[in-house]
Amino acid sequence: MNASGPVALQLEQVRKSFGPVVALRSGSLTVHSGSIHALVGENGAGKSTLVKIVAGVYQRDGGEFLLHGESVDFSSTAASKDAGIAVIYQEPTLFPDLSVTENIFMGRQPLGAGRRIDRKAMHEEALGLFSRLGVNLDPRRLAEGLSIADQQIIEIAKAISLDASVLIMDEPTAALSGVEVERLFAVARSLRDEGRALVFISHRFEEVFALCDTVTVMRDGDYISTDPIAETTSSQIVAKMVGREVGDLFPKTPAEIGEPVLTVKELESAGVFHDVTFDVRAGEIVALAGLVGAGRSEIARAIFGVDGYDSGTVQLNGRVVRPRSPRAAIRAGMGFVPEDRRQQGLVTEASVAHNVAAVIRSRIARWGLLTNGSETRTAAPWAGRLEVKTNALDMHATTMSGGNQQKVVIAKWLATQPSLLIIDEPTRGIDIGTKAEVHRLISELAGQGMAILMISSELPEVLGMADRVLVVHEGHITANLDRADATPESVMTAATNTMEVSA
Amino acid sequence: MTETLVAPSRRSTAQRVVSTILTSRESAIAFVLILVVAAATLNTKSFLFSEDGWRDLLLTPAILLLLATGQAVVIITRNVDLSVGSTLALTAYLTGRLFVDNPGIPIVAVVAIGMLAGAGLGLINGLLVALGRVPALVITLGTLYIYRGVVLSWAGSNRINASDMPDGFLSLGTKSILTIPVLTILALVVLGIVGYYLRTARGGRELYAIGSDPDAANLYGLKVRRRVIGAFVLCGALAGLAGVVYAARYGTISSGAGQDIELQAVGAAVIGGVAIFGGSGSVWGAAIGAWLLITINRALPILGVQDFWQQAVVGALILGAIVLDRVLAARRSRKLVEARDIA
Numbered sequence: 052m053n054a055s056g057p058v059a060l061q062l063e064q065v066r067k068s069f070g071p072v073v074a075l076r077s078g079s080l081t082v083h084s085g086s087i088h089a090l091v092g093e094n095g096a097g098k099s100t101l102v103k104i105v106a107g108v109y110q111r112d113g114g115e116f117l118l119h120g121e122s123v124d125f126s127s128t129a130a131s132k133d134a135g136i137a138v139i140y141q142e143p144t145l146f147p148d149l150s151v152t153e154n155i156f157m158g159r160q161p162l163g164a165g166r167r168i169d170r171k172a173m174h175e176e177a178l179g180l181f182s183r184l185g186v187n188l189d190p191r192r193l194a195e196g197l198s199i200a201d202q203q204i205i206e207i208a209k210a211i212s213l214d215a216s217v218l219i220m221d222e223p224t225a226a227l228s229g230v231e232v233e234r235l236f237a238v239a240r241s242l243r244d245e246g247r248a249l250v251f252i253s254h255r256f257e258e259v260f261a262l263c264d265t266v267t268v269m270r271d272g273d274y275i276s277t278d279p280i281a282e283t284t285s286s287q288i289v290a291k292m293v294g295r296e297v298g299d300l301f302p303k304t305p306a307e308i309g310e311p312v313l314t315v316k317e318l319e320s321a322g323v324f325h326d327v328t329f330d331v332r333a334g335e336i337v338a339l340a341g342l343v344g345a346g347r348s349e350i351a352r353a354i355f356g357v358d359g360y361d362s363g364t365v366q367l368n369g370r371v372v373r374p375r376s377p378r379a380a381i382r383a384g385m386g387f388v389p390e391d392r393r394q395q396g397l398v399t400e401a402s403v404a405h406n407v408a409a410v411i412r413s414r415i416a417r418w419g420l421l422t423n424g425s426e427t428r429t430a431a432p433w434a435g436r437l438e439v440k441t442n443a444l445d446m447h448a449t450t451m452s453g454g455n456q457q458k459v460v461i462a463k464w465l466a467t468q469p470s471l472l473i474i475d476e477p478t479r480g481i482d483i484g485t486k487a488e489v490h491r492l493i494s495e496l497a498g499q500g501m502a503i504l505m506i507s508s509e510l511p512e513v514l515g516m517a518d519r520v521l522v523v524h525e526g527h528i529t530a531n532l533d534r535a536d537a538t539p540e541s542v543m544t545a546a547t548n549t550m551e552v553s554a
Numbered sequence: 555m556t557e558t559l560v561a562p563s564r565r566s567t568a569q570r571v572v573s574t575i576l577t578s579r580e581s582a583i584a585f586v587l588i589l590v591v592a593a594a595t596l597n598t599k600s601f602l603f604s605e606d607g608w609r610d611l612l613l614t615p616a617i618l619l620l621l622a623t624g625q626a627v628v629i630i631t632r633n634v635d636l637s638v639g640s641t642l643a644l645t646a647y648l649t650g651r652l653f654v655d656n657p658g659i660p661i662v663a664v665v666a667i668g669m670l671a672g673a674g675l676g677l678i679n680g681l682l683v684a685l686g687r688v689p690a691l692v693i694t695l696g697t698l699y700i701y702r703g704v705v706l707s708w709a710g711s712n713r714i715n716a717s718d719m720p721d722g723f724l725s726l727g728t729k730s731i732l733t734i735p736v737l738t739i740l741a742l743v744v745l746g747i748v749g750y751y752l753r754t755a756r757g758g759r760e761l762y763a764i765g766s767d768p769d770a771a772n773l774y775g776l777k778v779r780r781r782v783i784g785a786f787v788l789c790g791a792l793a794g795l796a797g798v799v800y801a802a803r804y805g806t807i808s809s810g811a812g813q814d815i816e817l818q819a820v821g822a823a824v825i826g827g828v829a830i831f832g833g834s835g836s837v838w839g840a841a842i843g844a845w846l847l848i849t850i851n852r853a854l855p856i857l858g859v860q861d862f863w864q865q866a867v868v869g870a871l872i873l874g875a876i877v878l879d880r881v882l883a884a885r886r887s888r889k890l891v892e893a894r895d896i897a
Contacts (some may be wrong), residue, residue: 106773107775108773127775128772128773128774128775129775129776129777130775131775132775133775140773144767144769144770144773144774145767145770146762146763146766146767146770146771146833147766147767147833148762148765148766148829148833148834149759149762149763149766149833153759153762153763157759157760157763157774157776158756158760158763158774158775158776159756160756160759162756166755166756167754167755168754168755168756168759191570193890195886195887195890196886196887196889196890197890321888
């Protein structure tokens with residue numbers, strides 16, 4: 052269409068890696084003023100890393116970064132902000148203890164006499180921003196407890212009030228309802244018409260086609276293509292995004308499906324999830340799909356007893372599991388591999404053997420004492436089975452790669468011989484080569500009759516691994532799809548399900 | 555009630571101000587303070603209605619008030635400063651030495667030097683915390699002993715006596731304006747300036763933001779390190795001022811001055827509603843907390859409470875304040891979350 056203005060933002064061959072994991076191999080992006088530019092790609096394609104480099108959160112390892120034709124190098128978020136770049140992050144970053152208004156204006160509050168903050172002007176400006184966005188929010192209330200959608204609105208208001216020349220929105224619509232999305236688009240279009248450059252990251256193609264004029268595709272940290280939106284179709288974009296057959300990556304072995312192992316009935320937690328009912332059978336891999344913030348991890352944490360719930364029951368092998376007690380859940384036969392394995396899954400300063408033996412300490416202890424020998428004896432077969440690539444079991448977990456750490460966490464739970472394994476984001480932060488190994492492992496475990504509940508934001512992973520897909524949207528299960536019925540379209544439709552209830 | 559949680563409040567400014575004041579933590583603590591004073595006065599009339607009683611009621615909390623004000627600022631940034639007691643001792647002894655070694659030195663100069671010395675010690679804390687990325691609890695626990703060690707080796711068994719200091723300086727400890735002791739007025743003025751800064755200046759609000767979520771503060775582009783260092787410098791300067799006040803008030807200074815007072819300062823802030831994990835609370839609350847802590851300590855013996863129980867009451871007050879905070883915070887966040895389902 053009319054990507055006519057001068058080039059506002061230009062990145063060429065930008066590289067960034069974190070230790071051994073390459074997040075961005077050659078990121079390129081050229082955005083014109085007066086244009087809305089879509090940036091698409093699977094999770095892990097490097098979009099967020101690229102955004103964070105532009106925002107000054109990360110510094111690039113190599114490549115060119117030009118802003119309005121001049122080479123720039125942001126050492127901090129403040130520098131990027133001062134240069135006129137506003138970023139709306141995927142996960143809102145707010146100060147829970149401060150008011151909505153203060154969150155919008157923090158660091159650049161309007162000043163009155165004697166450099167004092169002019170609160171009246173600030174509240175009025177906030178109200179003005181909200182009415183422009185068409186939302187009804189109390190500018191004086193605290194940010195704590197706001198829904199993701201409302202938090203996102205505050206992020207957007209913040210970015211608009213910055214009066215930036217480049218505005219980057221990293222999946223701003225993920226948690227918004229249809230009406231809210233329309234309002235956001237109206238604002239985005241008016242900003243474009245004012246001559247600003249906008250970058251829009253989204254997984255929803257209908258939004259990309261409705262809003263943007265140009266689209267850039269990324270895959271596995273590489274730049275793939277840039278096309279005017281009018282000259283491309285969503286199937287062309289999908290082909291570029293995936294670029295490989297899904298089947299190759301996910302060696303799902305058929306498993307015999309047995310009796311229900313986990314039965315969840317009418318689980319309810321006010322404001323978090325509602326009426327959650329499903330079961331997972333022996334040998335079955337069930338995926339909880341949905342957008343970030345939909346409540347998937349919260350459901351898993353409630354089942355495992357980390358968080359409580361208001362009503363409903365969780366049964367494992369026909370016996371009710373006591374709520375709010377991970378110990379009871381472990382004893383009943385559950386294992387839980389958390390999303391953040393560094394913080395919640397591993398004692399990274401301890402050896403592999405310590406980690407593997409940690410949950411079964413009481414079983415292998417003698418007279419209440421643990422010996423290194425008994426730990427190593429127990430850990431060895433499990434680590435061996437998972438092909439954890441460490442030279443010795445006394446190696447510290449902190450020095451291992453993400454993939455191997457994940458295997459150690461899984462090994463730790465296998466040692467308890469669980470009948471149900473819950474895995475939250477099994478391959479997040481693991482590079483593409485090791486991913487397949489983790490997938491093969493999960494599939495093998497299911498083949499041996501273990502029931503697996505997997506939470507994943509990566510659609511190909513969900514479609515490639517799961518026997519059944521449960522889609523969560525704003526705390527409700529909106530679809531229960533068999534492997535045959537689960538397509539990117541059916542899952543995404545259920546995940547963005549916009550049954551308009553809000554006024 | 556629920557519509558005020560999400561939609562803009564329709565209440566007038568006056569209504570909002572009144573309800574904020576009535577439901578605030580500061581007024582709850584002030585109410586407890588009034589109860590304590592009333593109980594002690596009913597028992598012994600002179601607790602309030604005598605010249606000495608009135609003066610003690612106002613004057614005794616002045617030192618802790620200064621320390622609690624500085625401490626509150628640091629705690630709001632999700633840090634803590636345990637070295638203020640040692641800083642106080644150092645500057646109190648410094649004050650005495652200045653008068654001994656430089657006869658005729660102006661009082662204003664001594665006050666300024668005391669505050670500067672305190673600010674310098676605070677700067678060391680701030681730099682170590684901000685640049686070393688070590689928790690403030692550990693850093694200031696270390697400097698607590700180091701600063702105290704400096705006083706011990708400097709002062710030795712020496713002691714500065716009232717006779718070493720000029721009468722003009724010592725009279726500050728007893729002088730009053732309109733029955734209000736000068737030192738109390740000084741503390742209140744400092745409190746007012748700090749409170750006003752925290753409430754109305756960008757820098758003040760940024761301190762709250764940093765304590766509320768340090769990572770978000772970085773993403774906002776706030777100068778987190780500089781602000782945290784600034785908070786420690788302010789806290790140190792106020793501890794330095796407290797040291798000068800200590801010298802004026804007590805007249806004798808040994809190396810043991812202000813021992814354990816840092817814990818009282820932290821306790822005062824916590825009782826006054828400054829959240830120990832940062833981001834909320836006010837210096838007003840911390841100041842009333844300091845007042846309450848001191849006054850309770852004076853009132854309990856009058857009410858015939860035994861020594862052991864006096865300590866326990868202070869402990870119970872701190873625990874009670876924390877439990878109350880947790881309960882109220884849990885209730886508030888539950889209410890805010892439930893408001894989502896209604897909306």
